[in-house]
Amino acid sequence: AQKVTQAQTEISVVEKEDVTLDCVYETRDTTYYLFWYKQPPSGELVFLIRRNSFDEQNEISGRYSWNFQKSTSSFNFTITASQVVDSAVYFCALSEGLEYGNKLVFGAGTILRVKS
Amino acid sequence: DAGVIQSPRHEVTEMGQEVTLRCKPISGHNSLFWYRQTMMRGLELLIYFNNNVPIDDSGMPEDRFSAKMPNASFSTLKIQPSEPRDSAVYFCASSLGLGGAGNTEAFFGQGTRLTVV
Numbered sequence: 086a087q088k089v090t091q092a093q094t095e096i097s098v099v100e101k102e103d104v105t106l107d108c109v110y111e112t113r114d115t116t117y118y119l120f121w122y123k124q125p126p127s128g129e130l131v132f133l134i135r136r137n138s139f140d141e142q143n144e145i146s147g148r149y150s151w152n153f154q155k156s157t158s159s160f161n162f163t164i165t166a167s168q169v170v171d172s173a174v175y176f177c178a179l180s181e182g183l184e185y186g187n188k189l190v191f192g193a194g195t196i197l198r199v200k201s
Numbered sequence: 202d203a204g205v206i207q208s209p210r211h212e213v214t215e216m217g218q219e220v221t222l223r224c225k226p227i228s229g230h231n232s233l234f235w236y237r238q239t240m241m242r243g244l245e246l247l248i249y250f251n252n253n254v255p256i257d258d259s260g261m262p263e264d265r266f267s268a269k270m271p272n273a274s275f276s277t278l279k280i281q282p283s284e285p286r287d288s289a290v291y292f293c294a295s296s297l298g299l300g301g302a303g304n305t306e307a308f309f310g311q312g313t314r315l316t317v318v
Contacts (some may be wrong), residue, residue, distance in 0.1 A: 107251065118304075120306060122309075123223065127311075128290065128311065128312055128314075129309060129310075129311045130292060130294075130309035131309075132306050132308060132313075134297075135306045176244065180304075181205070187296060187298075187304050187305075187307060188234070188246060188249055188257065189234075189236075189244075189246065189307060190246075191244040191245075192243075193241055193243050194243065194244075
């Protein structure tokens with residue numbers, strides 16, 4: 086069975102602090118995809134990143150960066166110099182079944198509160 | 202592109218009534234997913250379609266739930282009869298599913314908040 090664990094239920098930081106959101110996954114598949122989605126207070130789910138299991142290179146996009154380590158089954162997400170607009174719930178997800186599109190298994194989410 | 206469009210955004214209904222949620226996927230996407238989000242269970246997949254055909258409905262909670270995709274641009278999720286425990290946010294998502302590395306990420310609609318009283 087596939088599983089995604091986000092152990093941090095809620096994190097509070099002050100603006101401009103760096104923050105890392107943890108994600109640990111379980112799968113028996115050798116080929117899989119990992120995702121991060123953001124859910125702001127307005128409720129929609131916004132895609133942030135997709136990473137396949139064969140690409141362990143870290144990725145940086147502006148203030149966002151992702152660290153994928155297969156050895157520890159982790160796909161952590163760091164926001165540098167956090168801003169109030171980063172306040173949201175962040176979900177890590179794992180895809181199972183690559184034949185017909187990425188069917189996602191979500192973690193429970195981490196609530197990030199950035200205070201000014 | 203307008204993105205995935207769901208309607209209605211909010212729905213309040215009485216227990217026992219039939220509820221129909223609607224979704225228009227992104228044009229060109231051939232995979233469509235229905236998810237439900239609750240505080241207790243988080244985000245869970247209910248059913249997904251590929252090329253309008255249901256592929257996996259193992260997440261559909263009960264026979265009261267049914268989903269259809271009559272064409273590539275429209276899908277419905279119906280609950281009949283509705284119960285208070287069905288109260289949740291229902292998301293529709295679509296992606297381009299070509300198999301393996303050809304699959305794209307799923308893009309979500311804004312969701313339908315359903316309240317059954």
